Amino acid sequence: MSVHRFRASVQVDQPPEVVFGWHERAGAIERLTPPWQPVRVVARRGGIRDGDRVTMRVRVAGLQVTWVAEHRDYVAGQRFRDVQLHGPFRRWEHTHRFEPTEAGGCVMTDEIEYELPGGALGDRLGEAYAEQRLQRVFAWRHALLARDLAMHRDWAGGRRISVLMAGASGLVGSALLPLLTTGGHRVFRLVRREPTAADEIAWSPNRGELDGAALAGVTAGDGEAGVDAVVNLAGEPVFARWTGARKRRIRDSRVMTTRTLAGAVAGAAGLERRPAVMLNASGVNAYGDRGQERVDESSERGTGFLAETCRAWEGETQRAADAGVRVVLARFGIVLSPAGGAIANMLPIFRLGLGGRLGGGGQWWSWISLEDAARAIYFALVNDALAGPVNVVSPGAVTNQQFTRSLGRTLGRPTMLPAPAMALRLALGQMAQETMLASMRVAPARLAGAGFDWVHAELDGALADLLGRPG
Numbered sequence: 001m002s003v004h005r006f007r008a009s010v011q012v013d014q015p016p017e018v019v020f021g022w023h024e025r026a027g028a029i030e031r032l033t034p035p036w037q038p039v040r041v042v043a044r045r046g047g048i049r050d051g052d053r054v055t056m057r058v059r060v061a062g063l064q065v066t067w068v069a070e071h072r073d074y075v076a077g078q079r080f081r082d083v084q085l086h087g088p089f090r091r092w093e094h095t096h097r098f099e100p101t102e103a104g105g106c107v108m109t110d111e112i113e114y115e116l117p118g119g120a121l122g123d124r125l126g127e128a129y130a131e132q133r134l135q136r137v138f139a140w141r142h143a144l145l146a147r148d149l150a151m152h153r154d155w156a157g158g159r160r161i162s163v164l165m166a167g168a169s170g171l172v173g174s175a176l177l178p179l180l181t182t183g184g185h186r187v188f189r190l191v192r193r194e195p196t197a198a199d200e201i202a203w204s205p206n207r208g209e210l211d212g213a214a215l216a217g218v219t220a221g222d223g224e225a226g227v228d229a230v231v232n233l234a235g236e237p238v239f240a241r242w243t244g245a246r247k248r249r250i251r252d253s254r255v256m257t258t259r260t261l262a263g264a265v266a267g268a269a270g271l272e273r274r275p276a277v278m279l280n281a282s283g284v285n286a287y288g289d290r291g292q293e294r295v296d297e298s299s300e301r302g303t304g305f306l307a308e309t310c311r312a313w314e315g316e317t318q319r320a321a322d323a324g325v326r327v328v329l330a331r332f333g334i335v336l337s338p339a340g341g342a343i344a345n346m347l348p349i350f351r352l353g354l355g356g357r358l359g360g361g362g363q364w365w366s367w368i369s370l371e372d373a374a375r376a377i378y379f380a381l382v383n384d385a386l387a388g389p390v391n392v393v394s395p396g397a398v399t400n401q402q403f404t405r406s407l408g409r410t411l412g413r414p415t416m417l418p419a420p421a422m423a424l425r426l427a428l429g430q431m432a433q434e435t436m437l438a439s440m441r442v443a444p445a446r447l448a449g450a451g452f453d454w455v456h457a458e459l460d461g462a463l464a465d466l467l468g469r470p471g
Helices: 016-024 119-156 171-181 212-217 244-270 305-315 318-322 341-351 370-382 400-411 421-428 430-434 445-449 459-467
Strands: 004-012 039-045 053-060 063-075 079-086 091-100 106-115 162-166 186-191 200-202 229-232 277-283 326-332 334-336 367-369 388-392
Touching: 004 119, 016 091, 016 106, 016 119, 106 119, 119 370, 162 171, 171 186, 171 370, 229 244, 229 370, 244 277, 244 305, 244 318, 277 305, 277 370, 305 430, 326 370, 334 341, 334 370, 334 459, 341 400, 367 370, 367 459, 370 388, 388 445, 400 459, 421 430
Parallel strands: 162 186, 162 229, 186 200, 229 277, 277 326, 326 388, 334 367
Antiparallel strands: 004 106, 039 053, 053 063, 063 079, 079 091, 091 106
């Protein structure tokens, strides 16, 4: 068996202590995990200091494997190392080094020594694959690190904010949480059970239970009491056949959470430190089925169950706005991630070569990558110029036919088996008509006007990045 060595570096224009500090904060592992790698942190003991451990669940060759790593050789601002105690490799040692540059920046270097399982046969079969995989992973990680560091410096300007979040365990919330915490921001998660961690706060939105005065007891990152921002991402999933009971749950899960949060925000008006902004999720379904019409935030609302739900949902924020809080209504398009949502549902069929357009394929789909969805929320929280409806979509809207072809190209699969509109209506009813077959060509006018920069502005590049394919 052979000892393999891998080395990769990135240079950033910030000092080593800043780059090291980013790695030391909660959420760094989640931020550094590419979207195409199914890795989940299941347990932590400490951070990255000597003896601290993290346990992850990873998928290798279709099997779930537990990876336990222990941190060693910690020197603040200079280096740390993680060593595999149990996992998919015979041996794995990863050293992170942080060195200053003459210009005041930092060169961060990842050095890995590893042995593949299976002895000589494992080397022959896996060496080239492992090297290629590491190159792709660390190119992605280094690009994200440089982007994140610049983002926190340029957007927040050194400010540290505290955020109260509903829906932190959902698709978008699970991406937003580590993006904020690695930037040094404090996040408190609302939970519908007895809190078990210092960053959890109990609430019962169905009963309207969240006291605005209770926010005074929350300690922010700077040691002061109170929160600066409230983010509501809670809501029942819509992708299932709509019965009367499910439609009530879809509507109530949005209306009741927003009503409770807006009431708590308004009730915090007398506190010394009160929320300055409330960002509430909504959807581009607010515009209804608009055919070929191009719409933006100034366009009129549409009709239909989801459009009416969005109207009621957004309307519940008025109490916070009346209390003088800046309210952002984040109207999300289709959020793209292999971890959930539309792409996760489509991938199994498309990987088998059984995918195709939905209906006629001419309906417009407005989409955004999960990474850009999280970044857009952060951008809106720290940008005082944004208020009211904000379309959280890419500028590169496509038709369903174009989307289908792009996904097929990315996967190297044919897309010649369309799903007839009639069959979708029979199988999924009104849900299919208002989501899969509806046409919403939505422009992100307010994000673009405020200077937001998309990581994924075009669909082909977004899918390649999300699925780990060459661009």
